[in-house]
Amino acid sequence: MQTSPPRQPTLDEVAARAGVSRTAASRVINNLPYVSEAKRAAVEQAVRELGYVPNPTARALAGRRVGSVVLALSSDQPGLFADPFFAEVTVGISSFLEQTELELVLLLADTARGKERLRRLLGSRRADGVVLMAVHGDDPLVRLAEQTELPVVFGGLPLTGTPRWYVDPDNRGGARSAVEHLVRGGRRTIAMITGQPDLQAAVAREQGFREALTLAGLSPAALAPGGFTQAGGEAAMARLLTERPDLDAVFAANDGMALGALRALRRHGRRVPEDVAVIGFDDLGEARYADPPLTTVHQPVRALGHELARVLLAAIEGQDPSPLILPTRLTVRASAP
Amino acid sequence: MQTSPPRQPTLDEVAARAGVSRTAASRVINNLPYVSEAKRAAVEQAVRELGYVPNPTARALAGRRVGSVVLALSSDQPGLFADPFFAEVTVGISSFLEQTELELVLLLADTARGKERLRRLLGSRRADGVVLMAVHGDDPLVRLAEQTELPVVFGGLPLTGTPRWYVDPDNRGGARSAVEHLVRGGRRTIAMITGQPDLQAAVAREQGFREALTLAGLSPAALAPGGFTQAGGEAAMARLLTERPDLDAVFAANDGMALGALRALRRHGRRVPEDVAVIGFDDLGEARYADPPLTTVHQPVRALGHELARVLLAAIEGQDPSPLILPTRLTVRASAP
DNA sequence: CTGGCTTCTGGAAGCGCTCCCACACTTCCA
DNA sequence: TGGAAGTGTGGGAGCGCTTCCAGAAGCCAG
Numbered sequence A, B: 001m002q003t004s005p006p007r008q009p010t011l012d013e014v015a016a017r018a019g020v021s022r023t024a025a026s027r028v029i030n031n032l033p034y035v036s037e038a039k040r041a042a043v044e045q046a047v048r049e050l051g052y053v054p055n056p057t058a059r060a061l062a063g064r065r066v067g068s069v070v071l072a073l074s075s076d077q078p079g080l081f082a083d084p085f086f087a088e089v090t091v092g093i094s095s096f097l098e099q100t101e102l103e104l105v106l107l108l109a110d111t112a113r114g115k116e117r118l119r120r121l122l123g124s125r126r127a128d129g130v131v132l133m134a135v136h137g138d139d140p141l142v143r144l145a146e147q148t149e150l151p152v153v154f155g156g157l158p159l160t161g162t163p164r165w166y167v168d169p170d171n172r173g174g175a176r177s178a179v180e181h182l183v184r185g186g187r188r189t190i191a192m193i194t195g196q197p198d199l200q201a202a203v204a205r206e207q208g209f210r211e212a213l214t215l216a217g218l219s220p221a222a223l224a225p226g227g228f229t230q231a232g233g234e235a236a237m238a239r240l241l242t243e244r245p246d247l248d249a250v251f252a253a254n255d256g257m258a259l260g261a262l263r264a265l266r267r268h269g270r271r272v273p274e275d276v277a278v279i280g281f282d283d284l285g286e287a288r289y290a291d292p293p294l295t296t297v298h299q300p301v302r303a304l305g306h307e308l309a310r311v312l313l314a315a316i317e318g319q320d321p322s323p324l325i326l327p328t329r330l331t332v333r334a335s336a337p
Numbered sequence C: 001c002t003g004g005c006t007t008c009t010g011g012a013a014g015c016g017c018t019c020c021c022a023c024a025c026t027t028c029c030a
Numbered sequence D: 001t002g003g004a005a006g007t008g009t010g011g012g013a014g015c016g017c018t019t020c021c022a023g024a025a026g027c028c029a030g
Helices: A011-018 A022-029 A037-050 A056-062 A084-097 A112-122 A141-147 A171-184 A200-215 A230-243 A255-267 A301-316 B011-018 B022-029 B037-050 B056-062 B084-097 B112-122 B141-147 B171-184 B200-215 B230-243 B255-267 B301-316
Strands: A068-074 A103-109 A129-133 A152-155 A166-169 A190-194 A222-225 A249-252 A277-282 A295-298 A324-326 A329-331 B068-074 B103-109 B129-133 B152-155 B166-169 B190-194 B222-225 B249-252 B277-282 B295-298 B324-326 B329-331
Touching: A011 A022, A011 A037, A022 A037, A056 B056, A068 A084, A068 A112, A068 A301, A084 A103, A084 A129, A084 A301, A084 B084, A084 B103, A103 A112, A103 B084, A112 A141, A129 A141, A129 A301, A141 A152, A152 A301, A166 A171, A166 A301, A171 A190, A171 A200, A171 A249, A171 A277, A171 A295, A171 A329, A190 A200, A190 A230, A190 A255, A222 A230, A230 A249, A230 A255, A249 A255, A255 A277, A301 A324, B011 B022, B011 B037, B022 B037, B068 B084, B068 B112, B068 B301, B084 B103, B084 B129, B084 B301, B103 B112, B112 B141, B129 B141, B129 B301, B141 B152, B152 B301, B166 B171, B166 B301, B171 B190, B171 B200, B171 B249, B171 B277, B171 B295, B171 B329, B190 B200, B190 B230, B190 B255, B222 B230, B230 B249, B230 B255, B249 B255, B255 B277, B301 B324
Parallel strands: A068 A103, A068 A129, A129 A152, A152 A166, A166 A324, A190 A222, A190 A249, A249 A277, A277 A295, B068 B103, B068 B129, B129 B152, B152 B166, B166 B324, B190 B222, B190 B249, B249 B277, B277 B295
Antiparallel strands: A103 B103, A295 A329, B295 B329
């Protein structure tokens, strides 16, 4: 036997207690004009006394906004979210949303079911907006996302086309700065471990790599795909060493692959950085603790999340925020001094 | 000028098209009895033709369930969610929820505002249930969570008290198995790098450490807190070496600290495992790639998420699922063969 | 054929809120 | 001094769904 369930007070109860109409009470709650100071005060007191909290469900049904935004990863790799990159982005988004009343819904669409859910979501007003990340190659969701009236902000560009709203790290510039650093350090035989070719970030990093080499009058010593994983990077490095035993530097499209490369180099008896310099991309904490500590292109991951949320909010509010390219910056450590 | 917004069809429209009452249509949608086969078929066809999708907001308002569960981290460390542990748990939860219609709301309550939001959430029916993780020492939310009628499942036990529903890895047993392994390997002077004393997991791991030593007729060589961070682990290891230069093994309460310990040991010229064996806890991927690869207590993190979701669902459905202790298992690698 | 089941059926009352609108009362300026 | 414009005020119609309830229809034992 319980005491009667302490039902949440409703707006009607607040209004009754304050001696005003529900409409007036609603205006006070939402901080709208056309309420006298006296009534405003009365309502505010009633709210305090009753511990009133607006019911977001009712609000969503009656009004336009739903009160939540979705962070969706549309990937083909189950568990991709476990990548620390996304966790950091999520923290950034969440910390921005904390200043608002919006809730963050996580939609990890890495299965057919998940994708179906995301598709349905885009076609209906069940959230106020969507941050869409990790879209691969020809993901049909990209087109869907562009057609829906729901504001969709892309975290990272899709492989083709340019969405209306996006926030993207400067992948090309970052890759370029890495290569420039290697060239400045006297390296001439520079290879690259590339990421997945159906990810725009991987393509852009490879582009930057090639550009910088061309500008320096060099050409790539070799390239090998590493699939953005540590194991893949290790294998790729081994292949590169076979192909170009004379290479004196390698640029990996992310830190995980760079760490794998370090392992492979060690196993093959190459000293880092004396024989081979290594540069990664991301700077996600693990880089600092690598052995040797990894020189890497830092990207402001948490800021990325922050900006994604900011842009999405602006879009929801009917503004037309401009897309954003976030600067990246080379962090020099021992692996490529 | 836009074409008319392609509003989502409503249940009324489905009912009209199928030539039945809204009530009947609702019954079909919810798979309830008392609808003739003929009407059922008609409604199903109308649903297909119209592409009808129930509006969860309206559903939530009218019915009892809200259609979402909350994953809340009540911590004092902003950005704690960036810890790969939580990302993995989240993946586990999400993959379980994918089989249901429930959405996952993320509430990172690491600020006063966030905690206030969590408090309000617990006091209102704005979600169907809550998974609460990372509660520290005397977090007042624990009491609140126990009082609310909202089902709350704890991921990891709070420091004091035993909640009605929880899923917890076998921290004590895992720590014990680590120490037993060290003792079996001939180590006698065993130190520990402990976690934060206001986390039950840290306390339990220290307990297991002490128990196993006692059982082996030994006593702790030394203990030093490492705050669960890599940098903290590194500093702690340095202190341990000063205090007990003769130690031949160290158990760290998580992998991050163990990695820090590896660095410190290397810097101090100790060989791992020849001079000092190192064991960590968690086995989160980074352990495999450490140098040397880290022996560590594996805990089934994704399964933890999975079970949390399962238990929560059962609780929501009015059952009284039993709490769960998930087994941990020592993974032997080179740092403590 | 009657009464008592069980199975259908749909009207109507909400869930708690927002917002349109009609109306009242002030200003303020031509 | 009339009325346009600005400020308060609350009634009421929804938002799209679930669910209660009253009643119709079908079925079988007595």
